[in-house]
Amino acid sequence: MRVHVADHRLIAHKLTYLRDKRTDSPTFRRLAEELMTLLAYEATRDVRVEPFEIETPVAPTTGIKLSNPKPLVVPILRAGLGMLEGMVRLLPSAEVGFLGMQRNEETLEAITYANRLPDNLHGRQVYVLDPMLATGGSMVDAIRFLLDRGADDITAVTLLAAPEGVARMEADLADVTPPITLVTGAIDERLNEHGYIVPGLGDAGDRLYGVV
Ligand code: PRP
Ligand code: URA
Numbered sequence: 001m002r003v004h005v006a007d008h009r010l011i012a013h014k015l016t017y018l019r020d021k022r023t024d025s026p027t028f029r030r031l032a033e034e035l036m037t038l039l040a041y042e043a044t045r046d047v048r049v050e051p052f053e054i055e056t057p058v059a060p061t062t063g064i065k066l067s068n069p070k071p072l073v074v075p076i077l078r079a080g081l082g083m084l085e086g087m088v089r090l091l092p093s094a095e096v097g098f099l100g101m102q103r104n105e106e107t108l109e110a111i112t113y114a115n116r117l118p119d120n121l122h123g124r125q126v127y128v129l130d131p132m133l134a135t136g137g138s139m140v141d142a143i144r145f146l147l148d149r150g151a152d153d154i155t156a157v158t159l160l161a162a163p164e165g166v167a168r169m170e171a172d173l174a175d176v177t178p179p180i181t182l183v184t185g186a187i188d189e190r191l192n193e194h195g196y197i198v199p200g201l202g203d204a205g206d207r208l209y210g211v212v
Contacts, residue, residue: 036086076130079204083129110138122150131204133161136168
């Protein structure tokens with residue numbers, strides 16, 4: 001697996017306000033979107049393109065344009081929804097599929113409660129969005145789901161990650177070719193006894209949308 005930690009002061013600055021427990025939901029939502037847009041630069045570095053002939057007012061030249069089929073962006077509900085606008089702002093022609101996953105807070109196992117995705121993902125470049133990679137269970141299950149539908153080029157984008165979650169992805173997805181890419185805003189210290197990232201930012205879904 002390829003792991004890229006976005007090392008940028010603006011990302012660290014925005015993450016600091018996102019982590020702060022005094023940050024209210026409207027500000028949290030805005031920051032999550034902005035952070036996603038910044039991470040999208042890294043995540044789309046290898047987006048598939050093809051040559052494109054144009055004429056400038058001065059001369060003909062060859063540029064590039066996004067290839068077809070267009071990339072598929074998959075936010076993991078709920079909290080991944082908070083990153084979607086930030087991603088499609090940069091990649092407006094992307095298609096969007098949805099996966100609903102919920103972690104059982106006792107067992108820390110994820111269940112999939114909804115999916116709305118194309119049946120066939122062969123040849124599609126897929127970007128999976130979830131702000132939090134904690135134990136890694138939700139992300140590994142989501143990626144396995146996409147692989148089962150034929151996806152063969154998957155980039156996971158998270159705002160924060162725990163070392164335990166990165167290690168789980170490395171171990172559980174070691175057999176995947178081409179390898180999965182993980183782009184994250186930071187790798188924090190550890191998980192606590194409740195499976196929360198330390199220092200983290202708390203429950204991302206609750207901070208975005210309220211306690212359920
Ligand atoms: C959170 C988060 C991830 C998951 C991470 O979602 O958004 O999906 O937990 O934990 P893991 O790496 O240990 O699986 P949650 O299940 O709380 O659902 P929500 O987005 O609806 O709040
Ligand atoms: N899910 C969250 O929203 N936050 C964590 O720290 C861990 C899992």
